[in-house]
Amino acid sequence: MEYRGASAYNDDEFFKNYITRRNREESPNNIIEKPILLELIGNVEGKKVLDLGCGDAKFGSELLKKGCISYDGVEGSENMVREATKNLNGTEGQVHLASMETWNFEADNYDLVVSRLALHYLEELKVLFKKVHKSLTDNGKFIFSVQHPVLTSSTKSAAASSSKTDWIVDDYFNSGVRIEPWIDKKVVKYHRTIEEYYQLLKQAGFMIEDMREGTPRPEKIKSESEYNRRMRIPLFLMFSCKGD
Template identity: 80%
Template structure:
């Protein structure tokens, strides 16, 4: 059975396993991707924020603590919405049950739109990027991360081993659907080259002002061997764009 979009997280077993995996001490999401994302976001005091594919909205709590004036999370999984609602309780943040594809983008509404490791679940990005551009204020920013294209180009590496010390890169320039074994389920993701992401953003009207590949930072790691292992394979691709 294949799980598409947010549907995997509504499988209770997958959801529980994901939360355990996501919150482990040396999760690369926390130790590699998030510090870079926060650096790119910078000062958000007084900003209005939209988070596409917000998951449990713990990131939203961090942004609210950094004094953004509003936070809207969009999430297509019922299990994740329940978790996000609990986490945002008592804050100024809100979570909305909607897929990214069907979210009703309103004009000039947000100063910052973020998305963490969610966009690679979508088959078509043109309409999403147009909606994001439409919904940003003048000079508003769109900052998002995806699974690195080298990692997603072929599932052979994922099938070979869960503990990655090297990776098989194949079919890199063949874009499209990939069915990846992940947390004991088959999850549908969509591979695009770095060039494709860049061109789609450019065609939508964005200026790309920064791009990162998730270079690990030694100060984020307690375990030197884990740091050295993470230096071998790029896990993330992160774009910072301006309207």
């Protein structure tokens, strides 16, 4: 069975394993992607935030503690929404059970739209990017991370080993479906080149202010061998965009 979008997280076994894996102190999401994303986001005081594919909304809870005045998380998994509701309890944050594609983007409403490692689950981004652009206030920003295209084009290596030492990059310029073995399940993701992400953002009206590939920082990784392994291949691609 192949899982699409948020459906994998409604599998109770997968969800439990994912939460355990995701909350590891040494998770690359925590030691590589998150610090860079927070750097790109900067000061959130007084801002209204929308989080697409918010997961358990722990990130939203953190943004609220940093001073954002409102937080809307959009999440398609019922299991994730229940977890997010617990994490946002007692805050100004809300989580909404909806897919990113069907969410009603209110025009000129958000100062910041964020998305962490969710957009590579979507087949169509062109329309979504335009909706995000429309939803931003003047000087609003869209900041997101996705799985790096080098990884989404190396599924042969993912199928061979869960702890890889070499990566076979193939079929890079052909965008589309990739079936990735992940936490003992098969998950559908969509491969796009860096160029394609860039062009889609420009076509939607965004000005790209910054782009990062998640260069590992030695002070964040305890093991020298793990640091050396993480220096071999990019895991994440991040964009910081401003409504033009």
